[in-house]
Amino acid sequence: MPTFVQRLRESTHDVHAQQEQDLAFLSSLETREAYTGVLAAFLGLHQPLEAGLADADWTAFPPPGASRAAAIRSDLAELGWSAADIAAAPMCPDLPAVDGLPAAIGVRYVLDGSALGGLLIARWISDRLELPPGFAQSFFGGRGRDPRRDFRGFLTAADASGLTPAAEQRAVDAALETFAVFTDWLGEHAAVHTAGGAR
Ligand code: HEM
Numbered sequence: 422m423p424t425f426v427q428r429l430r431e432s433t434h435d436v437h438a439q440q441e442q443d444l445a446f447l448s449s450l451e452t453r454e455a456y457t458g459v460l461a462a463f464l465g466l467h468q469p470l471e472a473g474l475a476d477a478d479w480t481a482f483p484p485p486g487a488s489r490a491a492a493i494r495s496d497l498a499e500l501g502w503s504a505a506d507i508a509a510a511p512m513c514p515d516l517p518a519v520d521g522l523p524a525a526i527g528v529r530y531v532l533d534g535s536a537l538g539g540l541l542i543a544r545w546i547s548d549r550l551e552l553p554p555g556f557a558q559s560f561f562g563g564r565g566r567d568p569r570r571d572f573r574g575f576l577t578a579a580d581a582s583g584l585t586p587a588a589e590q591r592a593v594d595a596a597l598e599t600f601a602v603f604t605d606w607l608g609e610h611a612a613v614h615t616a617g618g619a620r
Pocket residue numbers: 430437440441442444445447530531532533534535536537538539541542569599600603
């Protein structure tokens with residue numbers, strides 16, 4: 422019998438591979454403006470998704486950690502966006518329903534996991550755009566967090582959470598829905614390049 426975390430991993434393996442492919446363009450961003458647009462697109466996901474997770478009962482889990490939406494807002498401010506610009510960034514309206522802890526676990530699995538890829542992306546972007554050390558890299562660079570340690574702690578708690586098979590399935594479905602939301606939103610808002618060309 423696979424553990425809960427193994428189920429989460431196996432079920433999302435293929436969509437993650439697709440996500441990496443869709444976001445490969447982040448290694449060749451040309452300008453700070455393009456980077457700013459990408460950050461704004463991520464804000465439209467992280468801000469409402471984090472808000473949706475805030476009401477879940479995380480007693481048996483490590484605390485969620487520093488807000489990644491706040492990290493994006495701080496990066497955008499360093500890149501020259503005013504508070505009004507940031508407040509006007511579009512927010513994704515079609516989010517997975519967080520109707521209890523199982524769905525919240527599924528969504529958090531994707532968000533906390535994505536912070537691992539973020540560390541890699543931070544390196545691509547700072548090298549490519551020659552950003553000064555630490556400048557506007559709070560979000561991808563994981564400022565205020567330790568993404569690997571946080572994720573390990575989260576996975577350990579998830580496996581110990583004793584969900585029923587049906588609740589595990591709810592978490593897996595929510596994780597898949599979250600990946601789908603990323604794909605759709607970033608495809609529309611972050612100029613993601615697909616095999617069919619730029620859109
Ligand atoms: C260019 C884009 C991306 C790259 C290069 C990337 C890369 C990675 C890498 C290297 C890991 C494993 C890190 C480690 O074990 O230390 C990882 C894990 C993960 N990433 Fe990504 N990632 C990307 C985008 C995303 C996005 C957009 C999401 C979510 C929407 C995501 C969700 C996850 C999850 C859930 C895990 C944890 C998998 C597990 O171990 O259970 N990734 N990613």
